Amino acid sequence: MNKLFDDTQSTDHKSGFISIIGRPNVGKSTFLNRVIGQKIAIMSDKPQTTRNKIQGVLTLDDAQMIFIDTPGIHKPKHKLGDFMMKVATNTLKEVDLILFMINAQEGLGRGDEFIIEKLQTVQTPVFLVVNKIDQVHPDELLPLIETYRNLYPFAVIVPISALEGNNLETLLGQIKEHLPEGPQFYPADQVTDHPERFIISELIREKVLHLTREEIPHSVAVVIDSIKKMENSETINVMATIIVERDSQKGIVIGKQGKMLKEVGKRARLDIENLLGSKVFLELWVKVQKDWRNKMSQLRDYGFNEDEY
Numbered sequence: 001m002n003k004l005f006d007d008t009q010s011t012d013h014k015s016g017f018i019s020i021i022g023r024p025n026v027g028k029s030t031f032l033n034r035v036i037g038q039k040i041a042i043m044s045d046k047p048q049t050t051r052n053k054i055q056g057v058l059t060l061d062d063a064q065m066i067f068i069d070t071p072g073i074h075k076p077k078h079k080l081g082d083f084m085m086k087v088a089t090n091t092l093k094e095v096d097l098i099l100f101m102i103n104a105q106e107g108l109g110r111g112d113e114f115i116i117e118k119l120q121t122v123q124t125p126v127f128l129v130v131n132k133i134d135q136v137h138p139d140e141l142l143p144l145i146e147t148y149r150n151l152y153p154f155a156v157i158v159p160i161s162a163l164e165g166n167n168l169e170t171l172l173g174q175i176k177e178h179l180p181e182g183p184q185f186y187p188a189d190q191v192t193d194h195p196e197r198f199i200i201s202e203l204i205r206e207k208v209l210h211l212t213r214e215e216i217p218h219s220v221a222v223v224i225d226s227i228k229k230m231e232n233s234e235t236i237n238v239m240a241t242i243i244v245e246r247d248s249q250k251g252i253v254i255g256k257q258g259k260m261l262k263e264v265g266k267r268a269r270l271d272i273e274n275l276l277g278s279k280v281f282l283e284l285w286v287k288v289q290k291d292w293r294n295k296m297s298q299l300r301d302y303g304f305n306e307d308e309y
């Protein structure tokens, strides 16, 4: 077995989503290519302006690491501005782990401060990954790390060289340690993804949370069942299921005579139409799934089925 991926220590399967953030050029792609190598998958060649792109999936015997890109954080001046920022910040809340990558050769910059500001708003564990250590003298590393450590309580700090492969096994080991137990979301070799799904489910979820206020906990999930173009029309048919954990929550989400669900649907539809740039027919269902987060087989289905559209 490759030394990088020696993971004979634990028995339970772990999986999770990992967001890599950092200023341009810090070495994010180099890191991913190094870690995932040939297995890195080009997720989609469709031009997309808004996306939480899966950059690569590393499948081990007992863990799967899904690395995703969070573009709004890298480029705060993106033309989609606020929306992207919101999606990006939401993404940081939803992922299991954040790798904040910096360049050991450069000091703290405005871009880093911007990112750290965003990190203050999330609970997700954050690793500080200090890349390009092959370019600096070890004596310079400590003060640099100190500077960052004073700004944010990083869960783990790992100096690496993505280019030369230094310390990557330590980083992967730490990542695995911090991931929750969970199923293999994607087949080992075949990786497909429709990034709009994620955004659409976020838009619907946002409406549910907004309209129901405190009554519905954040554990509500939205699964996009299908996104299909309707025959002989430009309208896109989106079917989605809102998953709650209790019957009482189902009642709240549906509302009196279905009023609440109708309102959620109306508001979400407008946003989705904006996102997709076409008319949308949105069909929403509400389902009770007790303890859905812990049920591996169901998690595998939620949001990860592979309808083409």
Ligand SMILES: Nc1nc2c(ncn2[C@@H]2O[C@H](COP(=O)(O)OP(=O)(O)OP(=O)(O)O)[C@@H](O)[C@H]2O)c(=O)[nH]1
Binding pocket: 022, 023, 024, 025, 026, 027, 028, 029, 030, 031, 074, 131, 132, 133, 134, 135, 160, 161, 162, 163, 164
């Ligand atoms: N010396 C050295 N160079 C590195 C290392 N990692 C990346 N680089 C170089 O840094 C440059 C930028 O690397 P990328 O991986 O493209 O950086 P990125 O963060 O993906 O950049 P963006 O796509 O612009 O966000 C390339 O020339 C890499 O070869 C490293 O560990 N050491």
